[in-house]
Amino acid sequence: MNSPADNAPLLDVRNLRVQYRARGRGPAGPRAAAVDGVSFSLAAGESLGLVGESGSGKSSIARALLRLIPATGTAVFQGRDLLQLHGAALRAAREHIQIVFQDPLGALDPRMTVAELVAEPLLEFRSAQSRQHRELVLAMLTRTGLGPELAARYPHQLSGGQAQRVGLARALILRPQLLVCDEPVAALDVSIRSQIANLLCDMRSELGLALLFIAHDLATVRFLCDRVLVLFGGRLIEEAPRDALYGAPQHPYTRALLAANPLPDPARPPQPPVPAPAVARDAALRESPATRAGCAYRERCPLAVARCAQEAPALRRVGASLVSCHRAGE
Amino acid sequence: MADSPAPLLQLRSLGVSYGRGIEELRAVDTLDLDLAGRECLGVVGESGSGKTQLLLALLGLNGPAARLSGSIRYRGMELVGASSAQLASIRGRRIALVSQDPMSALNPYLRIATQLTEGARRHLQLGRRAALARAAELLALVQIDAPSERLRCYPHELSGGMRQRVTIAMALMCDPEILLLDEPTTALDVTVQAHVLELLRAVRARTGVATLMVTHDLGALASMANRVAVMYGGRLVELASAQQLYTAPRHPYTAGLLRSLPRLDQPLPARLPVIGGQPPDLADLPKGCAFSPRCPLVHARCASSPQLRAFPDGHLLACHYEGTPSQVAGAWT
Numbered sequence: 285m286n287s288p289a290d291n292a293p294l295l296d297v298r299n300l301r302v303q304y305r306a307r308g309r310g311p312a313g314p315r316a317a318a319v320d321g322v323s324f325s326l327a328a329g330e331s332l333g334l335v336g337e338s339g340s341g342k343s344s345i346a347r348a349l350l351r352l353i354p355a356t357g358t359a360v361f362q363g364r365d366l367l368q369l370h371g372a373a374l375r376a377a378r379e380h381i382q383i384v385f386q387d388p389l390g391a392l393d394p395r396m397t398v399a400e401l402v403a404e405p406l407l408e409f410r411s412a413q414s415r416q417h418r419e420l421v422l423a424m425l426t427r428t429g430l431g432p433e434l435a436a437r438y439p440h441q442l443s444g445g446q447a448q449r450v451g452l453a454r455a456l457i458l459r460p461q462l463l464v465c466d467e468p469v470a471a472l473d474v475s476i477r478s479q480i481a482n483l484l485c486d487m488r489s490e491l492g493l494a495l496l497f498i499a500h501d502l503a504t505v506r507f508l509c510d511r512v513l514v515l516f517g518g519r520l521i522e523e524a525p526r527d528a529l530y531g532a533p534q535h536p537y538t539r540a541l542l543a544a545n546p547l548p549d550p551a552r553p554p555q556p557p558v559p560a561p562a563v564a565r566d567a568a569l570r571e572s573p574a575t576r577a578g579c580a581y582r583e584r585c586p587l588a589v590a591r592c593a594q595e596a597p598a599l600r601r602v603g604a605s606l607v608s609c610h611r612a613g614e
Numbered sequence: 615m616a617d618s619p620a621p622l623l624q625l626r627s628l629g630v631s632y633g634r635g636i637e638e639l640r641a642v643d644t645l646d647l648d649l650a651g652r653e654c655l656g657v658v659g660e661s662g663s664g665k666t667q668l669l670l671a672l673l674g675l676n677g678p679a680a681r682l683s684g685s686i687r688y689r690g691m692e693l694v695g696a697s698s699a700q701l702a703s704i705r706g707r708r709i710a711l712v713s714q715d716p717m718s719a720l721n722p723y724l725r726i727a728t729q730l731t732e733g734a735r736r737h738l739q740l741g742r743r744a745a746l747a748r749a750a751e752l753l754a755l756v757q758i759d760a761p762s763e764r765l766r767c768y769p770h771e772l773s774g775g776m777r778q779r780v781t782i783a784m785a786l787m788c789d790p791e792i793l794l795l796d797e798p799t800t801a802l803d804v805t806v807q808a809h810v811l812e813l814l815r816a817v818r819a820r821t822g823v824a825t826l827m828v829t830h831d832l833g834a835l836a837s838m839a840n841r842v843a844v845m846y847g848g849r850l851v852e853l854a855s856a857q858q859l860y861t862a863p864r865h866p867y868t869a870g871l872l873r874s875l876p877r878l879d880q881p882l883p884a885r886l887p888v889i890g891g892q893p894p895d896l897a898d899l900p901k902g903c904a905f906s907p908r909c910p911l912v913h914a915r916c917a918s919s920p921q922l923r924a925f926p927d928g929h930l931l932a933c934h935y936e937g938t939p940s941q942v943a944g945a946w947t
Contacts, residue, residue, distance in 0.1 A: 337803035337804070337805065337806070338774065338803055443661070443892045443893060443895070444661065445892060445893075446892065473660035473661050473830065473893050474660055474830050474831075474832070474871060474874065474875065475660060475870070475871055475874060475888070475889040475893065475908075476660075476892070476893070477874075478874045478875075478876065478886035478887065478888045478889075479888045479890070481876070481886050482885050482886050482888060485885070500803065500804060501876075502804070502878060503875070503876035503877060503878050504876055506876070506878065506882060507876050507882065507883075507886055530878065540805055541804060541805060542878065543808075544804045544805045544807065544808035545804055545833075545878055546804075546807070546808070546811070546831070546833035546834045546836065546837065547833055547836065547877060547878070547879055548832040548833050548836050548860055548872055548875055548877070549836055549860060549879075550836045550837065550839075550856045550857055550860055551857075552836075552837075552879075553811070553812075553815075553836070553837035554804075554807070554808040554811060554833075554834075554837060555808060556805065556808035556809040556811075556812050557805050557808070557809075
């Protein structure tokens with residue numbers, strides 16, 4: 285796509301931090317980092333998966349990039365730092381970055397028809413040429429698998445899968461360069477998830493979209509993403525191209541995630557990692573990871589040694605992965 | 615297992631409907647199902663399949679707008695039309711529920727001890743001390759460390775996985791004969807989910823509690839169920855041993871569902887296999903077989919509702935198609 289310089293990534297995120305205030309401690313209270321210095325980049329047209337459990341910071345990253353929550357660090361998109369933009373410049377950038385949410389119905393205004401919902405971004409960002417808009421809207425509805433008979437319906441008259449198609453049509457009508465998807469299939473029926481995943485895959489290649497795909501479903505991420513980031517406790521613990529991550533995971537947490545994934549096969553039950561996580565996320569968060577010495581995963585890690593409690597592992601290359609683990613590659 | 619002389623739970627022509635006349639909506643339609651002692655029966659379905667209404671019917675909790683018909687017999691006692699006092703004496707005591715979201719199943723204002731002991735004090739007339747001892751015993755059973763300390767906690771002080779362990783312990787407090795699991799791992803992270811499934815298997819092995827697990831997650835169910843029932847549009851469309859259902863499904867819907875799951879243990883396809891169309895709208899069900907608009911094997915005869923028929927091995931199927939499981943699988947490719 286039209287990136288400012290060849291080879292420059294579409295999005296370059298450096299040292300992103302998102303902090304939340306600990307509850308009930310007032311404005312001067314201690315802060316907890318939900319995202320703790322995460323860096324990654326995304327090429328035009330590339331599809332990047334973000335996986336991790338609740339509290340890993342994956343949704344906070346998406347929200348920070350869209351400026352829905354405050355964050356520090358830099359996130360350079362088309363040569364401009366998204367985190368420094370204000371007013372008209374921020375609004376202009378948003379035309380090129382769109383998001384699809386997990387709850388398809390919750391993301392749609394119940395008082396607007398499908399056609400109005402899909403046309404709304406055009407009215408916001410493009411000059412009012414209603415006839416052209418109508419054609420664009422109808423073409424996008426058809427492209428996302430919504431028949432023209434659905435154009436006059438309201439969100440409550442749609443199934444979950446149809447509502448998510450509307451969410452996608454709305455996000456794509458401006459032909460953005462980056463589409464952020466926050467668990468877009470998790471709330472859908474099983475028989476519909478694959479439909480939406482295939483549609484995302486098609487739209488991506490058709491529009492040359494870059495995709496930031498956040499999910500906890502490792503199988504869907506494998507299907508849709510070229511590269512995968514694994515997050516734990518707000519930090520990046522492994523980054524690898526798809527085949528490397530699924531074929532030769534380096535971090536013990538990545539391995540645990542893959543082994544715990546249930547297969548539809550009675551002969552092969554999922555393998556729970558040892559030991560069970562015992563402490564509430566809230567309690568763990570109260571202590572900021574930055575002030576915590578050592579590796580955040582060590583209490584759950586079967587490979588932990590004394591060093592893991594003393595020294596936080598830095599990201600380093602092992603095999604095809606970037607991994608933060610003292611014991612990776614042994 | 616289905617043939618054992620007296621199943622614990624026997625459902626015959628169970629119906630749950632809302633509205634009347636042409637407005638009538640049948641959430642569960644003439645359902646026959648047995649639950650035998652010690653077994654784990656899985657019920658799989660998506661939106662509008664009737665799986666949640668089935669669960670509510672077993673607890674007598676469908677609400678005043680619902681009309682129940684047919685029969686639910688628990689040890690010979692009829693639950694359809696039973697008085698609320700009768701139902702209350704069974705609910706939580708003989709038939710207990712673990713719900714999907716542990717945070718909404720637990721009262722945030724009450725300590726774990728209070729919530730765990732409430733049922734046992736009411737149903738078993740245990741004193742405070744005896745109930746607390748029982749609660750600590752059950753927290754140990756669900757593998758929670760330092761149970762007496764945890765009893766003093768509030769729900770927010772526990773992790774999601776631990777909360778779900780607490781709700782499992784709560785369901786087991788009165789030593790029920792039947793455990794109902796409503797999507798017990800859907801709200802949990804995948805690693806925690808694996809722990810909770812393992813725990814449920816261990817609890818079942820130890821207590822032998824008969825279990826009915828309702829879910830849309832065929833992956834999570836695979837390691838739990840002895841038999842699996844598949845529901846679609848309020849009806850039972852297939853019932854078989856887990857082994858058979860997962861390896862040789864006979865209903866085109868079951869076969870399509872299994873094949874549409876993206877799998878980590880298989881080569882990456884260029885496109886994910888799909889079932890086209892939308893889940894059925896109960897207010898506007900197609901004539902005849904509800905799955906026919908999405909079915910690759912659809913035929914003129916599908917305009918009439920297929921009756922449930924049994925194969926010699928006990929496999930039950932509601933589909934007009936006469937072919938083998940491999941022909942059914944072939945229809946999707």
